Amino acid sequence: MESRALCNVTWRGYVRSDGRKGIRNRVLVVYTVKCAEHVALRIAGKCGHPEVEAVGFDGCTDNQYAVDLLIALIRHPNVGAVLAVGLGCEYVQPDRLAAVARGAGKPAEWLSIQREGGTAKSIEKGVAWVHSALKALKDVPRTAMGFSDLMVGAECGGSDFTSGLAGNVVVGRFFDQLVDAGGTAIFEEIVEAVGLDGYLLSRAAHDRARAELRAAYDKMIDYCRSVRQYSVSPGNFAGGLTTIEEKSMGAVIKSGTRPIQGVIRVSEPPRGKGLWLLDSVPDPHWMQFGITNPNDSEGLMDLISCGAQLVFLVTGRGSVVGSAVAPCVKITGNRETFSRMSDDMDFDASPALTGDCSMDALAGSLVRLVAKVCGGAPSRAEALGHREFYIPYKYQDRRCACGKEEQ
Amino acid sequence: MDARNLRAAFVIDRRDNVATALEALEPGWIPLRGEADAAEAEALEPIPAGHKLALRDIAEGEAVVKYGVRIGIATQAIRRGSWVHLHVMRSAYDERSSHLDVRTGAPKDTLYE
Numbered sequence: 001m002e003s004r005a006l007c008n009v010t011w012r013g014y015v016r017s018d019g020r021k022g023i024r025n026r027v028l029v030v031y032t033v034k035c036a037e038h039v040a041l042r043i044a045g046k047c048g049h050p051e052v053e054a055v056g057f058d059g060c061t062d063n064q065y066a067v068d069l070l071i072a073l074i075r076h077p078n079v080g081a082v083l084a085v086g087l088g089c090e091y092v093q094p095d096r097l098a099a100v101a102r103g104a105g106k107p108a109e110w111l112s113i114q115r116e117g118g119t120a121k122s123i124e125k126g127v128a129w130v131h132s133a134l135k136a137l138k139d140v141p142r143t144a145m146g147f148s149d150l151m152v153g154a155e156c157g158g159s160d161f162t163s164g165l166a167g168n169v170v171v172g173r174f175f176d177q178l179v180d181a182g183g184t185a186i187f188e189e190i191v192e193a194v195g196l197d198g199y200l201l202s203r204a205a206h207d208r209a210r211a212e213l214r215a216a217y218d219k220m221i222d223y224c225r226s227v228r229q230y231s232v233s234p235g236n237f238a239g240g241l242t243t244i245e246e247k248s249m250g251a252v253i254k255s256g257t258r259p260i261q262g263v264i265r266v267s268e269p270p271r272g273k274g275l276w277l278l279d280s281v282p283d284p285h286w287m288q289f290g291i292t293n294p295n296d297s298e299g300l301m302d303l304i305s306c307g308a309q310l311v312f313l314v315t316g317r318g319s320v321v322g323s324a325v326a327p328c329v330k331i332t333g334n335r336e337t338f339s340r341m342s343d344d345m346d347f348d349a350s351p352a353l354t355g356d357c358s359m360d361a362l363a364g365s366l367v368r369l370v371a372k373v374c375g376g377a378p379s380r381a382e383a384l385g386h387r388e389f390y391i392p393y394k395y396q397d398r399r400c401a402c403g404k405e406e407q
Numbered sequence: 408m409d410a411r412n413l414r415a416a417f418v419i420d421r422r423d424n425v426a427t428a429l430e431a432l433e434p435g436w437i438p439l440r441g442e443a444d445a446a447e448a449e450a451l452e453p454i455p456a457g458h459k460l461a462l463r464d465i466a467e468g469e470a471v472v473k474y475g476v477r478i479g480i481a482t483q484a485i486r487r488g489s490w491v492h493l494h495v496m497r498s499a500y501d502e503r504s505s506h507l508d509v510r511t512g513a514p515k516d517t518l519y520e
Contacts, residue, residue, distance in 0.1 A: 161427055161457030164474070165417055165441075194500050199476060221500075230501045237512025240427065240457030242471075242491070243498035246478035253474065335413070353429055354412035355440055 006147045006181035006367060011375035013145030014080065017105025021149045022077035023309045023374045024051065025140055026325060027133050029083045029126065030070060030097055031056030033090035039113055040085045043126035050382065051080075051137075052130055055324045055389040062091035065266065065394045072267040072305040074101045076325050080140055081107040081133035083126055088114030107136050148182030150374065151270070153278070153303025153311045153326075154254050155188055157296035160239045160316030164250020166333025166349040167314040173363035174370070175256035179275050185256070186270065186303055188278035189293065190220045191231040192251035194244045199252070205259035205274070212263035216279040223281055231293075235317070254314060265396050267305040278302060283397045297321055297390040300328060310374060320344045322381025324389040329369065329379050346373075346380045416450075416460050418443040420475035425459040425491050427473075432460070451488035459491040471496050 013021040029052065031040035037056055044054040055073060057066045074082050074097060082101035084094035094110040101108035109129045116122040154171050156163050175185040193200060197217045204210035224230050230244040241247045261274040270276045280293060280302045293299050300311050300323040313319055313330050318337045322328040332338050335350035347369060351357035373379050416426035418441040426439060432454040436447045454460050459473070465485040470477040479496045482505075489495075494509045506516045 165419065165427060195478075196476065224500075228503065230498075230504075232501065232504065234507065234512035234514065237493065237504065237507055238510070239512075240455060240459065240492070242459065242493055242496055243479040243504060244501045245476070245498060246473060249474040249476055249478060353417060353440070355415075356412065 005364075006177055009367070009371045010144045010146045011371060012142045013149065013374075014077070015141045015143050016077050018075075020077040020307070021143065021145045021309075022079070023145070023150075023376075024078040024325075024327065025080040025137050026078055027052045027081045027083065027130050027137065028073065028079050028325070029054040029085060029130065030074065030094070032084060032086040032092035032094045032097070033060050034058040035060075035087040035090070036085045036113055039119055039122045039126065042119075042123050043083070043085065043130060046123065046127050047130045047134075049134060050378070051134070053324045053387045055391065056085075057092055057391045059092075059393060060090045063393045063395075064398065065396055066391050067092060068267040068398075069301070069305050069391050070097060071100050072307075073325055074106075075104045076304065076307065078309055078325055079106065080137040083108070083129055083133070084110035085122070085126060086110065086112050088112040107133050109133075145374070146181075147178055148273075150178065150310065150370075151184040151186065151306075151308045152178060152370070153186040153188070153300070153306070153308035154314065155296065155299040155303065155311070156251055156254065156314040157299070157321075158315040158317040158319045159236065159247070159250065160334060161241065161250075162333030162350065162353065163314055163316045164247075164253060166352045167316065167331050168250060168254035168333075169359060170333075170347075170349045170352065170362045170366055171254040171312050171314055171331065172256035173359055174366050175254070175275060176258055177363065177367065179256070179258040179273075182273055184270055184273050184307075185258075185275045186264070186278050186306055186308055187252075187255040187275070188280055188299060188303060189231070189251055190216050190277065190279055190281060191224065191293065192244075192248045193217065193220070194224065194230060194248045196245075196248055196252055200260065200277075203257075203260045205261045209260055209262040213260065213277065216263045216277065216281070219279075219284060220281050222284065239316075254312075264306055266302045266394075269307045276306075278306060280394075280396075282395050294392060295390060297323065297388040298392060300326075301389055301391065310370065318344070320381070320384075320386065321388045322379065322384070322386030324387045327373050327379040328381045328386070329373060330381065331366070344380050344384065414438070415440045416448060416454075417441045418462070419473060422472055422475040424462050424465055424472050426462055428454040428456055428458055428460060431456045449488045451486065452490050454490050461485045461487050461489050461491050463487050465491075
């Protein structure tokens with residue numbers, strides 16, 4: 001019933017030349033080294049337009065993982081145009097990034113701060129180009145878009161006991177409805193699936209998915225054992241979570257109940273519709289470079305790199321971040337957090353705990369909110385100007401998640 | 408909204424042998440919400456907000472079940488109505504968490520001087 005209701009909901013999206021549909025029409029200013037960051041941020045800031053934002057990679061030495069991530073953002077359906085800004089002597093090549101954008105049918109330009117003659121001239125040229133791009137983006141064709149065209153990613157941050165009782169549960173219900181309506185859902189944080197290999201495997205859609213889930217789970221357990229640390233903190237324990245297994249089930253519950261189609265890696269689009277697990281853990285021979293998920297912004301960026309047009313951040317204790325490229329909708333099951341940080345929170349899932357509202361009714365409200373944001377209404381984070389991004393050095397082999405080399 | 412609405416414990420799955428306190432609970436009869444078999448459960452001791460209350464007697468070595476899955480193993484017999492946390496159960500994976508302070512969760516195995 002509910003999924004049929006979802007099928008009737010549409011909004012106006014943006015059509016890209018590869019056929020994908022976006023819910024935003026962003027101009028992305030991409031810097032290719034920390035030295036170019038100020039110029040890029042100033043270009044985006046001076047334009048003062050909600051669709052203009054900056055992202056970038058800080059390192060001078062490049063990293064395949066980071067370049068793949070930048071390319072995934074450039075090709076993202078929410079992005080309409082790209083300006084790459086380099087200093088001029090770093091490894092990451094701004095002209096190559098602009099070429100990738102043009103190859104995806106998007107207006108693109110690049111500049112080198114050294115060649116342009118420094119900060120002021122680069123900013124001036126960049127701002128002028130972005131204004132011309134904004135004009136060009138008015139001609140991007142619009143089309144009716146619905147939940148079957150939508151990919152949503154979910155992660156949690158600042159969790160407390162309400163996350164596993166309400167916030168993640170309502171996301172799980174939403175994901176079930178999204179999948180039933182022909183859409184795509186991605187959940188991550190395999191490091192918070194400790195003890196749940198049997199449960200995850202029982203939800204595999206087929207043998208390949210089962211093999212991928214097994215491999216991702218085993219890699220994660222090896223990682224946690226080798227560093228003798230699990231993804232659980234003193235605050236979690238003080239808040240009533242006793243074991244990593246307990247925290248894990250509270251996190252995994254946001255995946256809902258539908259079959260898992262397989263495991264994807266950062267910057268890898270899902271190979272079909274339905275529910276997918278995103279593995280962001282470094283690969284074994286790189287594990288000494290550690291840190292699976294340095295912060296929430298990185299997790300959101302990973303989900304967006306796979307093509308999610310909208311992301312959920314489920315919080316208990318509270319969070320304020322948003323994200324570049326895709327609107328971030330923040331959900332909490334903690335009533336006190338919702339009222340204390342009401343400017344930052346998009347959705348209150350606590351009525352399911354107070355008994356004031358059924359979980360299905362709440363999921364229905366979340367569907368309506370998502371449709372509104374997809375149609376152009378800013379999420380709280382967007383309205384407050386949050387455009388966080390985090391693109392670290394990391395090492396994941398370019399192969400499919402089942403461990404075989406890519407063909 | 409009425410603040411008393413959270414004076415309850417929440418049962419997530421019918422197979423669970425623990426319920427979660429929605430706010431700090433004093434000893435006494437507590438309304439149960441969610442997938443509970445009974446309308447109320449008796450707390451024998453104070454249960455901090457977000458912490459677990461045993462819904463039945465759990466033997467030493469038995470699984471503590473929440474969300475319908477094992478979330479850990481009882482390290483001693485747990486009486487129905489008592490507070491279930493680090494002092495009476497442990498993870499099957501994470502050895503370090505058994506050494507944390509039961510109230511604050513702070514590590515006791517790291518030296519500061």
